[in-house]
Amino acid sequence: MASEEYLPITDLGTLKALAHPLRMQVYRLLCVARTATASQLADQVDEAVSLVSYHLRKLAGHGLIEEAERQSGDGRERWWQPSSRGVSIRDADFRDAPEQVAAHLAATRLLHEQHAGMYRRHLDERAAWSAEWNAAAGDSESLLRLTAAELAELREKLLDLLRTYDEKGRSAEAAGETEGREHVALHVYGFPFRV
Incomplete structure (x- = not known):
């Protein structure tokens, strides 16, 4: 059962595991879906199931995700879920050594690049959303x-x-x-x- 708390990332290995572009994207998609298979996630990121499975195992190895209850009768499917509501990464936990500072900076930049990509996609698709959603969405x-x-x-x-x-x-x-x-x-x- 996934924790309802945010998982603090305090070690360099876990930070590096998450700070991979595809892993971070897969982790975010899994947080949105709450449960999914490698096949479902692979369709969303347009990558091979075997590659997504590899990255899911890496995330699981660092405790970021865990196996979920099967959502279908297919015993071959392996279902995944985030192990927590999300993660928190604090600057204060990565200031002890230059390698930690560099890894934290790289992870933060990747996260913000993906945020910007999500927003650019929203802008490109704005016309497909209703007037109500366009009025509700915004930036400041x-x-x-x-x-x-x-x-x-x-x-x-x-x-x-x-x-x-x-x-x-x-x-x-x-x-x-x-x-x-x-x-x-x-x-x-x-x-x-x-x-």
């Missing part, structure tokens, strides 16, 4: 003047609000209220900059 930029403590407080409040909506969506889905629900990505970045 806020240029604030804060202390590090205020930014940390703002981040925590935003995460709390996000968790509230995540729980609301999961509860509604568990109650069978699926009509009108879509997968939604919310990417929030808060960082200092100088002009």
Whole structure:
């Protein structure tokens, strides 16, 4: 059974295992689907089932995913699920050595490149979404003047609000209220900059 908590990634090996472009994409798709087979995921990423199976085993080897209950009568199918609600990767856990700093930076850049790719895809497909979804979706930029403590407080409040909506969506889905629900990505970045 998958944990409802976020799994903190604190070791270099697990960070490197996740920081592979295809693995990160497969992990994200599995988090969205909640359970899937290598074959189902391979169709979504347009890769060979054997390659996706290899990457699933790598993710499982680091405790990021686990086998799930079979969803069909086909005994040959191996079903997977995330081992937790998601992962958290903190900068503070990867500052002890140059190799750790470099690995954390590479993983973070890959994650943000994939976020940008998701958003570009949304922009390309915007015309296919209803007026209601186009009105609801959006992006914004806020240029604030804060202390590090205020930014940390703002981040925590935003995460709390996000968790509230995540729980609301999961509860509604568990109650069978699926009509009108879509997968939604919310990417929030808060960082200092100088002009």
